[in-house]
Amino acid sequence: MPTLLLQRNEEVRERWQNKIRYLLVDEYQDTNTSQYELVKLLVGSRARFTVVGDDDQSIYSWRGARPQNLVLLSxxxxxxKVIKLEQNYRSSGRILKAANILIANNPHVFEKRLFSELGYGAELKVLSANNEEHEAERVTGELIAHHFVNKTQYKDYAILYRGNHQSRVFEKFLMQNRIPYKISGGTSFFSRPEIKDLLAYLRVLTNPDDDSAFLRIVNTPKREIGPATLKKLGEWAMTRNKSMFTASFDMGLSQTLSGRGYEALTRFTHWLAEIQRLAEREPIAAVRDLIHGMDYESWLYETSPSPKAAEMRMKNVNQLF
Incomplete structure (x- = not known):
């Protein structure tokens, strides 16, 4: 719409051309045809503008991006005036040599050759993998071996990946090998609320004495077990040196708790005990019945800001199992 307005209305076009004295456009290789026309209409014949772009970084052609817009500019x-920014201030020469070899296979709008003054750097190693699990396993193995041989610290290493969805499998192998890590610029897969919910359920199933996990799941989803009920249950359990989950089965608890809160608590803990018994025989079936029995997917759709967000959260749950 803005492009059509500027094309058809000379008064509006001149007003905006006079208002914008200088224009800067970043990531120009990702502009589409309409956006290119919009830039032309805004700068007019004076052409006081700068664009920053790299035709070798264009990855959005599927949504209309045209790196050819860089050619049309000239x-x-x-x-x-073309200014090539070819010096790299982050990477070593060896990394840039490998990058130049790969980039040379691309069709180019502008030829360029990256270089660095940070030294040539350590030798690169390319690992082949059968799938994402195998990839994460090999990367973790290489990291452990290098750490052991060179007597380094784990904080000296970084694993770079393209998308947040890739973190789960790397985190899995790092945790299995007791390697401390921190996610930078994203959210840890195991820190997502839906994952923490399901892990809390599993913690209670494997360790009924885990009160913190019990308190997380007792009202997830909502079960009308109020703070007063949980307070009395906690006091009862503490005086008898029991966990809250174990104490919920005490015969005498009904003298302290009553009403809908007690009924909801009893339904929940007895259902969870059934899942616990099933897990001893058929763990996979137990997980399936756990998710189905608490109707977690419906609860995600009720509490998420949008159906799309709920869908993504349920996808994370499915990835966990």
Whole structure:
């Protein structure tokens, strides 16, 4: 709409051309046809503008991005001055050499060759893997071996990955090998609320004495077990040196608790005990019945900001199992 308005209304076009003295556009390789026309209409014949782009980084052609817009710039604006930013201030020469070899296979709008003054760097190793699990296992193994041989600290290492969805499998192998880690620029898969919920259920199933996990799940989803009920249950359990889950089965508890809160608590703990017994025989079936029995998917749709968000959260749950 803005592009059509500027094309058809000269008064509006001139007003905006006079208002915008200088224009800067970043990630220009990801602009589409309409956005390119919008830039032309905004800068007009004075062409006081700068664009920053890299045709080798264009990854959004599936949504209309056209790196060819960089070529059109030189045609539509003959006085265009091209400044190539080829020096890399982060990577070693060896990494850039490998990058240059790969980039050389791309069709280019502007030829460029990356270089660094940080030294040539350590030798690179390329690992082949059968799938994402195998990849994470090999990367973790290489990390452990390098750490052992070179007497380094784990904080000296970094694992770079493209998307947040890839973190789960790496975190899994790091935790299995007791390697401390921190997620930077994203959310840990195991820190997501839905994952923490399900892990809390599993913690109670394997360790009924885990009161913190019990308190997380007792009203997830909502079960009308109020704070007063939980307070009395906690006091009862403490005086008898029991966990809250174990204490919920005491015959005498009904003298302290009553009403809907007690009934809801009893239904929940007896259902969880059934899942616990099933887990001893058929753990996979127990997990399936656990998720189905608490109707977790419906609860996600009720509490998430959008159906799409609920769908993504349920996808995370399915990935966990």
């Amino acid at each position: 045609q539509d604006f003959p006085a265009l």
